[in-house]
Amino acid sequence: MGEEQLEKALSTCPLLCGCRISPKQVMVKTCRKGQFISDRIRGQETLGLVMKGRIDVYSVALDGREVLLSALAPGECFGVINLLTEHEFPTVLRCRERTTVLLIPKRAAAAAMETDPAFALRYARFCSEKLRFLLKRIELLLMQSGRSKVIQYLLTHQDEEGLVRIEGSKEQLAAALGISRASLFRELSALRKRGLTVQAGRGLLKLPNAGRLEKMFYEDT
Numbered sequence: 001m002g003e004e005q006l007e008k009a010l011s012t013c014p015l016l017c018g019c020r021i022s023p024k025q026v027m028v029k030t031c032r033k034g035q036f037i038s039d040r041i042r043g044q045e046t047l048g049l050v051m052k053g054r055i056d057v058y059s060v061a062l063d064g065r066e067v068l069l070s071a072l073a074p075g076e077c078f079g080v081i082n083l084l085t086e087h088e089f090p091t092v093l094r095c096r097e098r099t100t101v102l103l104i105p106k107r108a109a110a111a112a113m114e115t116d117p118a119f120a121l122r123y124a125r126f127c128s129e130k131l132r133f134l135l136k137r138i139e140l141l142l143m144q145s146g147r148s149k150v151i152q153y154l155l156t157h158q159d160e161e162g163l164v165r166i167e168g169s170k171e172q173l174a175a176a177l178g179i180s181r182a183s184l185f186r187e188l189s190a191l192r193k194r195g196l197t198v199q200a201g202r203g204l205l206k207l208p209n210a211g212r213l214e215k216m217f218y219e220d221t
Helices: 003-010 108-115 117-143 146-158 170-177 181-193 208-219
Strands: 027-031 044-052 055-060 067-070 091-095 099-105 162-165 199-200 204-206
Touching: 003 162, 044 091, 044 108, 067 091, 067 146, 067 170, 099 108, 108 117, 146 170, 146 181, 146 208, 170 181
Parallel strands: none
Antiparallel strands: 027 099, 044 099, 055 067, 055 091, 162 204, 199 204
């Protein structure tokens, strides 16, 4: 990757925009749909920037149950919160679609922060916002009804055309959402009757009015 290409890639990220990183220090990696991504490459810890595609971020409970925390779109980063610590965070990153990421060694990012006060301030602000988001996310997970969990899943997994592809079986989806199979079927049926979801193929749902669905989510929580 050339210097101009790197600068263009970094410009898509509010946190990394303007950072002085050498093109020789970065690596570009393309991952297939469903592939897991680690911030440790060849024994080296890295900070990742999504260039294309989308990545789902999960937390894994002790019983093996996955809880969707967020989804990373182009211009967003992973491996940022533990940039200045050696402790790993217990999250799982999985590509929702074919995804290209830019990987920057954490030592290079930390070195850039030492010489760039503006970058250090952006990092502090980023961590504060991430903490606020996680606290809110925990609150929602504790308060959410089965309906809210189903709606959130649909909203965070839709593509640009409003299509949601349900991976695996309904039983697996119910387990991932932490609700019963009966509750999942009941909520999906209720949304379909309201015209908020339309069956678009096997394992494929279309959201004709995501705005209305999102409003219902916030009213329910």
